[in-house]
Structures are given as structure tokens and as C-alpha cells.
């Protein structure tokens with residue numbers, strides 16, 4: 001059985017967890033925080049979560065884990081079959097990660113972990129976010145899913161990026177991504193109805209509650 005290392009509050013962890021659930025793999029969750037301990041670095045060389053351990057060994061990096069799972073289980077596809085359409089899903093996923101996830105992530109220290117408000121950081125993030133949102137608005141399809149008619153990995157990347165990132169942009173910058181990205185609110189409502197998304201979110205909310213004490 002696979003082992004998934006990580007923590008249900010992590011957005012990347014939840015993207016992989018949702019993929020495993022959608023594809024019907026059995027897996028054990030090994031609750032793990034990011035760590036620089038040798039033992040964990042042997043599994044995930046940057047010490048980040050998630051990491052998936054399969055019988056051959058560990059794999060880190062979310063998009064790589066996803067591609068591995070897709071190779072193992074093409075019968076439950078989360079990429080389109082057509083090579084160009086596949087590339088467009090990868091383009092969208094990568095753009096979401098680089099220009100939205102990594103941009104909004106810079107606010108998490110202030111918004112969730114008690115770092116002092118930082119106007120310089122807010123200005124930098126605002127500028128990066130303008131560009132990222134403009135770029136994504138050009139390639140997001142929302143008909144009804146992020147990349148078109150079928151649910152793909154781009155939906156998973158966007159869902160867990162936005163559900164965390166939008167809390168941060170609202171709180172730190174007063175910006176609601178639903179106001180800036182046409183179709184986002186309707187698509188979120190569709191994703192929220194997915195029973196496996198609901199399961200991942202219930203685990204996340206329970207972990208958040210436990211953290212709050």
C-alpha cells in the first residue's frame with residue numbers, strides 16, 4: 001500500500017490526496033511536518049511535503065507524483081488523451097503554481113503565522129498577483145472545469161491554491177480573487193460538491209481545529 005507523507009492542512013498534500021482518492025488507490029496517511037531530518041530528506045530531498053512512498057521507493061514534487069499516478073492508472077484519466085490538450089493542462093497547472101500559488105504563499109507568514117504586517121511585501125505581492133491573475137484569466141476555461149469539459153489535475157492545483165490563497169489575499173490585501181477571475185466562484189461551487197473534495201476538506205478542517213487547540 002502507498003504511504004502519503006504530509007499534513008492535511010497543506011494545500012500540496014491535499015492535491016495529491018485528492019488524486020489518490022479519485023484514482024481509487026489505497027494509501028496510508030503518515031502525518032509528517034516538513035523536516036530537515038536526514039531520515040525525511042532521504043525521502044523528500046528538500047524536506048517538503050507531500051512525499052509518496054511506493055514499493056520501489058519515495059517520490060517528491062506534487063506534479064511528478066501526479067504524473068506517476070497517471071502512468072499507473074490511465075484508466076481513470078486526469079489528463080486529456082490528446083497530446084496538445086495534455087500540454088495545455090500542464091501549462092495551466094504550472095502557471096497556477098508559479099503565478100498564483102507561489103505568489104500568494106508569500107502572505108501566509110503574516111496571515112496565518114503571526115509575522116508582522118509588511119507593506120513592502122504587500123506591494124510586491126500585489127504587483128505579482130496582477131500579472132498572474134491576468135495571465136490565468138487568459139487560459140482558464142471554466143466550462144465547467146478549469147481546462148475544459150473534464151476534470152483534470154489543473155482543477156486540483158487551482159482548487160487548493162485558491163481555497164488557501166484567497167483567504168490570504170482577502171486578509172492581507174483586501175483582494176477577493178472571485179472578483180478578479182470571471183468564472184472562479186461558479187467553478188468553486190462545482191468543486192465543492194465533489195464528494196472526494198468534501199472528504200479531503202473535512203480532514204483538513206479537523207486538522208485545523210486540532211491545531212487551534
Ligand SMILES: N[C@@H](CCC(=O)N[C@@H](CS)C(=O)NCC(=O)O)C(=O)O
Pocket residue numbers: 010011012013034046047048049050060061062063
Ligand atoms: N514543489 C513542492 C512544494 C511543496 C510545498 O511547498 N510544501 C510545503 C507545505 S504546503 C512545505 O513542505 N513547506 C516547507 C518548506 O518549504 O520547507 C511540491 O510540488 O510538492
